Amino acid sequence: MLMDAHRLPRAAQGIGLKPRHMAELIAERADIDFLELHAENHMSAGGPMRDDLAAIAARYPLSVHGVGLSLGSAEPLDDQHLARLVHLVDELNPVRVSEHLAWSRLEGDFYNDLLPLPLSEESLEVVARHVDTTQQALGRQLLVENPSLYMALDNTLSEADFLTELVRRTGCGLLLDINNAYISAENLGRDLSDYLSALPLSAVGEFHLAGHSLDTEATPPLRIDDHGSPVCEAVWQRYAQLTDALPAVPTLIEWDTRIPSLPRWLEEAALARHYHASAARAPLARLEPAS
């Protein structure tokens, strides 16, 4: 039987679901509020991994995080892929369904990355249309995640204005990836406080936190969103500020490369609880830069 998935405790903490941890998570209920899976890894017709996922779904609330729908492609959505997503969501009844403000598909080829989207009225119309189609197909709200960026594009809309208008037009929610926001601010030299203050924070339905690396061989050095290390201190500080403003929003700790043991990952989630609690003890008036 599936969990009553739309309910999560206040300030819930989650971690990603990886094949290497599935047996452990099934054998013993881990101290975690929810698990998040990458949709494309679980679009199987049958077999043992699907059986394991059903066992996981019976024990934990799940969040479905898509990485391949390509909301920003200047062509119609891939109907077959959308149908597979709908099927997975119908089966799992997850607490959240999310995708990215990015694109990865063009003219029959799939580029396995979250490619950057120039932000303009035209791209806003494209993404709004695709979000609308997806929400109608799913019969529920989609959260759209802010990107981590490595190059400046010729935008005619700011990212915060774009996301604000997307929320207004489609009724979608936001998945605020604080690590992504930090990386983009550092790489593009934008003011993180201004960016966060301009977002429609009331639409945030989930936080993402992750580690990143620094490529010092690039000129200038670039922060790379590799999800392969613990969350950095500057991101934790922003998280504490944001949870002060949004105390009930669930948080997911991502880790996709150099994946740690399950206990180590759970420690990182425990650390998120600590920062969340410390924010509650010492509320901040506004989103000040982390010192």
Next chain:
Amino acid sequence: MTSLAEWQRDFTRALQFGEAGDSRLGHQPGFDVYRNNVRHSLIEALAQTFPHTRTLLGERFFRSVASDHVRRRLPEEPRLRYYGQAFAEALERLSVMQDYRYVVDICRLEHARLSVSHAADAAPLSAELLGQAEDPQAVCCMTHPASRLVEGHHDVLCLWHALERGEDHAPVGAAGDWTWLLIRQGRRVEIHPVNTSTRRLYQTLTTTTPLGEALATSARQADQAQVSEALGTLLALGSLTQAQETPA
């Protein structure tokens, strides 16, 4: 002003052709991160799909072949487990592989195993169930969705089992035409060598067919005893299932 579609076309051209492609986009600071992410993640996807092929070729040669493959062919969809479909053919076309065709056989087996692992569930058709049918010849059957036929050039099963045990070498069996049937049993995928009659009957049943008709087709190329034996093999392996619908 460039439309979004044109801009995305330029971007993908720069991703694929590097500096020879669009110069403005491809030379911007930070663009290399996207190019490297696409290339590296697809090479990694192939490495995950073909661990035994990787062991046999060695890390450096495998990555070089995988990198060439990524340059020539991108995935058609986001489920990367299906990306390796044409990798064995790409490997086979390399002149350097002509003396190592058994590696191509291992590569084909790896891809088939992955497909079988994620294929749909279905109840296998057993000899007992078939025997209970009013008219067994009229039963519409088809191959089990979690089964695949793989054809190869060497007897590589000993090598395969050695690789599965984590050993990196084992004698390669005799050259010749070999056919293996992969079938999922519980959490495992088993590999069974099958003879020509069994291969032909399995191939006949890849589309829904009344059993009597499939047996008659196979009997044109083999004697009755061989066809009966082939049916017995397919039923014993659980590689057939009863189709719900009758063929058009």
